[in-house]
Amino acid sequence: MNRTMHIYPEDRVTLREVGLRDGLQLVRQFPSTQAKRDWLHREYAAGVRHFEIGSFLPASRMPQFADIRDLIEEVATLPKAFSSALTLNERALSDAMQTKVDEVICVVSATEDHSRANMRRSRDEAVALVASAREAAGPDGPLVNAGIAMAFGCSISGAVAQTEVLRLAEACLDAGADVVGVADTVGYAGPRQISAMCDALNSLCGDRPYTVHLHDTRGMGIANAAAALDAGCRVLDGALAGLGGCPFAPGASGNVVFEDLVFLAETMGLTTGIDLTALVGVRDILAAEMPGETLHGALAEAGAPNIDWAA
Amino acid sequence: MNRTMHIYPEDRVTLREVGLRDGLQLVRQFPSTQAKRDWLHREYAAGVRHFEIGSFLPASRMPQFADIRDLIEEVATLPKAFSSALTLNERALSDAMQTKVDEVICVVSATEDHSRANMRRSRDEAVALVASAREAAGPDGPLVNAGIAMAFGCSISGAVAQTEVLRLAEACLDAGADVVGVADTVGYAGPRQISAMCDALNSLCGDRPYTVHLHDTRGMGIANAAAALDAGCRVLDGALAGLGGCPFAPGASGNVVFEDLVFLAETMGLTTGIDLTALVGVRDILAAEMPGETLHGALAEAGAPNIDWAA
Numbered sequence: 001m002n003r004t005m006h007i008y009p010e011d012r013v014t015l016r017e018v019g020l021r022d023g024l025q026l027v028r029q030f031p032s033t034q035a036k037r038d039w040l041h042r043e044y045a046a047g048v049r050h051f052e053i054g055s056f057l058p059a060s061r062m063p064q065f066a067d068i069r070d071l072i073e074e075v076a077t078l079p080k081a082f083s084s085a086l087t088l089n090e091r092a093l094s095d096a097m098q099t100k101v102d103e104v105i106c107v108v109s110a111t112e113d114h115s116r117a118n119m120r121r122s123r124d125e126a127v128a129l130v131a132s133a134r135e136a137a138g139p140d141g142p143l144v145n146a147g148i149a150m151a152f153g154c155s156i157s158g159a160v161a162q163t164e165v166l167r168l169a170e171a172c173l174d175a176g177a178d179v180v181g182v183a184d185t186v187g188y189a190g191p192r193q194i195s196a197m198c199d200a201l202n203s204l205c206g207d208r209p210y211t212v213h214l215h216d217t218r219g220m221g222i223a224n225a226a227a228a229l230d231a232g233c234r235v236l237d238g239a240l241a242g243l244g245g246c247p248f249a250p251g252a253s254g255n256v257v258f259e260d261l262v263f264l265a266e267t268m269g270l271t272t273g274i275d276l277t278a279l280v281g282v283r284d285i286l287a288a289e290m291p292g293e294t295l296h297g298a299l300a301e302a303g304a305p306n307i308d309w310a311a
Numbered sequence: 312m313n314r315t316m317h318i319y320p321e322d323r324v325t326l327r328e329v330g331l332r333d334g335l336q337l338v339r340q341f342p343s344t345q346a347k348r349d350w351l352h353r354e355y356a357a358g359v360r361h362f363e364i365g366s367f368l369p370a371s372r373m374p375q376f377a378d379i380r381d382l383i384e385e386v387a388t389l390p391k392a393f394s395s396a397l398t399l400n401e402r403a404l405s406d407a408m409q410t411k412v413d414e415v416i417c418v419v420s421a422t423e424d425h426s427r428a429n430m431r432r433s434r435d436e437a438v439a440l441v442a443s444a445r446e447a448a449g450p451d452g453p454l455v456n457a458g459i460a461m462a463f464g465c466s467i468s469g470a471v472a473q474t475e476v477l478r479l480a481e482a483c484l485d486a487g488a489d490v491v492g493v494a495d496t497v498g499y500a501g502p503r504q505i506s507a508m509c510d511a512l513n514s515l516c517g518d519r520p521y522t523v524h525l526h527d528t529r530g531m532g533i534a535n536a537a538a539a540l541d542a543g544c545r546v547l548d549g550a551l552a553g554l555g556g557c558p559f560a561p562g563a564s565g566n567v568v569f570e571d572l573v574f575l576a577e578t579m580g581l582t583t584g585i586d587l588t589a590l591v592g593v594r595d596i597l598a599a600e601m602p603g604e605t606l607h608g609a610l611a612e613a614g615a616p617n618i619d620w621a622a
Contacts, residue, residue, distance in 0.1 A: 153617075155616075155617070158617045159618045187609070188616040188618060190574075190575060190577075190579055191534075191541075191575075191579070192578065192579050193578065216609060217609060217613045218571070218574055218610045218613050218615075219568060219574065219575075219609035220571075220574070220575065220578065222533065222534040223502075223533040223536070223537040223575065225534070226501075226502045226537065226538065227537065230502075260530035263501075263529055263530065263531070264502075266501075267500070267503065267504065269503070298498070298529050298531075299529045302498065302528045304529075305464055305466075305497070305529065306464075306466070307464050307469055307470045
């Protein structure tokens with residue numbers, strides 16, 4: 001628990017930058033390892049501390065994550081910075097344990113259909129992998145995060161009952177997850193669904209943090225983030241320039257825009273420790289390395305307003 | 312009061328389409344009168360009932376609004392549809408009273424600087440115009456709506472105190488406004504500022520409706536709309552495809568996207584009477600008539616999810 005609170009302190013909101021993982025999941029062209037290092041270092045200089053940096057998968061399948069070990073090493077050199085990575089099978093878990101990664105993320109789909117399409121295993125098998133992760137990590141290894149994908153509706157199966165998501169989240173906690181997360185993988189939720197889920201997770205998780213991962217597929221990303229923060233969620237994901245999506249979720253576009261998320265938190269009087277102007281500047285790397293990608297985000301276009309919200 | 316409740320019924324949320332006015336304020340290329348008629352008719356068929364259709368200004372200055380009288384006539388032929396138009400000076404008021412327009416909108420800036428830049432008159436003079444509108448409209452004329460521009464911060468003067476906005480809103484009500492509105496003209500607000508303002512307006516306005524007009528300049532538009540709806544606001548503005556902006560507000564981009572606003576309301580279980588698929592189809596007119604404009608909006612790209620929120 002102590003280690004969890006070290007990575008996700010109770011007294012502040014943590015914004016996790018998932019662009020290097022979820023943001024690169026679908027792209028054909030991706031940044032060089034050196035450009036990714038610059039991305040990390042410049043965001044670190046801007047105040048970002050939590051980086052989801054890839055998925056442990058064969059480089060032949062996901063070449064964009066071939067340099068995952070280099071990036072974990074890089075994050076390990078940065079004081080108070082934390083790396084996380086997806087581990088979708090036993091091999092990935094075993095590989096992750098050989099690194100300094102701070103958190104491994106297992107994915108459990110909210111629906112059986114998506115579980116089989118996305119990971120070729122049942123939901124029960126996915127929960128069993130969380131138990132394996134817990135065992136492999138031991139007391140001194142990385143945190144184990146169990147993320148429930150399609151938690152607000154599934155592009156394959158349609159509606160998802162909140163009770164089902166909570167059942168899975170509880171199963172993951174019972175299996176030893178340090179942190180659970182809920183993902184609106186295809187952007188189906190509105191703010192009231194997010195509020196209701198966070199209220200339920202507050203009860204389920206108690207002192208333990210939970211994460212909310214939002215996609216802006218239908219324009220609700222920031223509204224949903226606001227609802228999560230209002231409900232007391234203190235760990236939220238976003239991707240620089242709103243990169244990303246899920247290859248097994250037809251129609252899914254990008255993650256919630258990280259810069260806009262930081263701005264949202266500022267307007268809410270929450271301290272993120274992130275300098276918006278410096279953060280927006282990091283988009284230059286994406287523009288240079290991924291010229292074919294649309295860079296989303298209104299704040300970057302308009303600039304911050306001439307108001308000090310904290311005043 | 313009865314007439315106000317006829318146009319803005321108490322028992323539902325009203326979404327006002329301001330694309331034909333605010334959406335065309337800045338554009339060089341604008342739809343033909345026939346295309347605007349199609350826009351109106353197709354949105355009406357989709358369930359939209361409230362149309363802000365232009366500003367009474369010399370055609371030489373704003374050629375995009377030269378056909379305002381034709382459009383007012385057009386709306387008047389549609390059962391239970393309502394037109395509104397900006398009246399920024401006495402001449403505009405006098406012209407408006409010769410038409411069947413259902414609502415005239417006077418603008419009062421929250422800051423003296425913006426008032427003089429935007430309308431070449433002081434705020435007191437702008438409030439006096441509200442009184443003139445009230446007098447000109449009489450008991451049977453159009454509703455008088457007083458919209459407070461820059462109510463959440465001003466691109467010229469910076470921060471704006473909520474108390475100052477409320478003082479102006481009260482002055483407008485005292486001057487005879489049937490409805491007051493607050494506009495985040497340059498997209499400075501976050502959801503907490505919107506909530507606080509709506510709470511105060513609930514107290515100030517009592518049974519009378521107030522309107523919230525949002526711009527998505529910094530990506531907060533839908534989050535702010537959610538906050539307004541949560542706080543009990545029941546009249547919100549949006550523009551098809553997020554068109555629009557303010558020529559005297561540097562950096563301002565478009566209005567909150569009307570389609571995404573409708574989707575938001577649906578996820579919140581609020582009945583708008585608007586068919587999303589039919590509404591999204593109206594964007595075709597904009598694409599054809601304004602090929603240089605960026606059409607914003609995530610819902611239109613991704614489509615509605617395969618979920619019935621009302622179920």
